[in-house]
Amino acid sequence: MTIRSVIKGSGSALPKRAVANAEMAQMVDTTDEWIVERTGIRNRHIAGEGETTATLAIEASRKALEAAGIDGADVGLIVLATATPDQTFPATATQVQHALGCNGGIAFDVAAVCSGFLYALSVADSMLKTGMAKTALVIGAETFSRILDWEDRTTCVLFGDGAGAVVLQAQDVDESDPNAPGIIATRLHADGKHNELLYVDGGPSTTGTVGKLRMRGKEVFRHAVTNLSDVLREVLADTGIQAADIDWVVPHQANARILDATARKLGLPEEKVIVTVDRHANTSAASVPLAYDTAVRDGRIKPGDLVMFEAMGGGFTWGASLARV
Structure with a gap:
């Protein structure tokens, strides 16, 4: 056990x-x-x-x-x-x-x-x-x-x-049980050299103000698709689970085009990807749990499903986690 x-x-x-x-x-x-x-x-x-x-x-x-x-x-x-x-x-x-x-x-x-x-x-x-x-x-x-x-x-x-x-x-x-519930594996990364691509131009230690969000969208898009597909592959490799075995992907809801491009790189059908960006836009750290709860409550995600969570944000930071829910 x-x-x-x-x-x-x-x-x-x-x-x-x-x-x-x-x-x-x-x-x-x-x-x-x-x-x-x-x-x-x-x-x-x-x-x-x-x-x-x-x-x-x-x-x-x-x-x-x-x-x-x-x-x-x-x-x-x-x-x-x-x-x-x-x-x-x-x-x-x-x-x-x-x-x-x-x-x-x-x-x-x-x-x-x-x-x-x-x-x-x-x-x-x-x-x-x-x-x-x-x-x-x-x-x-x-x-x-x-x-x-x-x-x-x-x-x-x-x-x-x-x-x-x-x-x-x-x-x-019982970890030998493939249907055992819980978080199975997680991978996290960060790369601070891309600070200028997505940041807030203020802070207590620098300007003494809250600041405003600044973003270079095209560059962020390019990094997001590469980083997310790579970290998803890492988690799959850690677990020995195939992409085809995943019931649902719950991604960070930044942009529908990023979601589509990431799914294509992994060979995942779009019907397995939970999409709420159309309703909620990008809610940053809230987007993954908000999308997950939406799909649980509308009946798409059910007990026993294999769910992959993934996200990338400013920093850059990115990661993925696989769980049997």
Whole structure:
């Protein structure tokens, strides 16, 4: 027997305000056709007054706990991935911890931008396996609308706000059983030399301001397709599992063209790829758990399915994780 981190439930949250491309066209020089053709995005949700990274994370976490049938007091670890925390410090995870009534355990944030949820998932998985906790909440939550340059049509149309969460629980499983649940393998990478391709031009230590998101989209696209297909192959090689055996791929929802190109490089049929970018746009660290919860709740992803999570974000950071859910 061995300990695996098993996904027991998921939840998600979106701001009340939905903004379609037609409304974006009234704000900046763009059109619905231009956005859809280049990104596949048709809608996004934008946080309003009183809606923050913490409030969205709390709502998503409560839904995940409800789906798992677990009380907040039983959570011993919270790892929250975000690039848009409510405060420079303390960690937004501590606000979630207090709201859920699980004080006294471990709670901290992880910053790996769009790959943040994969990094957080790996950290929580490792901590559960070493006995630091028995039950964990892994959250991706963002309010990227607050760091966008709303006069830059090449970036402001791409992003949205939201949160997603999963409950992980340490469980003894028979590793020789191919249908045993839990996280099977994860690979993570980073390469800091590409900082200038996707970054925020501010920070407490440099400008003393929050700053705005800057991106060179064509270069990011090229790196994303290569890095994601490579890391997916690494995870498959680690596990001895074939791409054809995967039931679902839940990718970071950055751009529909990246999703299509990555699937083609791996020979995966498009019907196996969960796509929500059209509804939610790019929600950074929230996008993978948000897409996963959407597919669980609409019945596509079912217990026992083999699911591959993958993401790439600023840094660059990227990674993939394979789990039997």
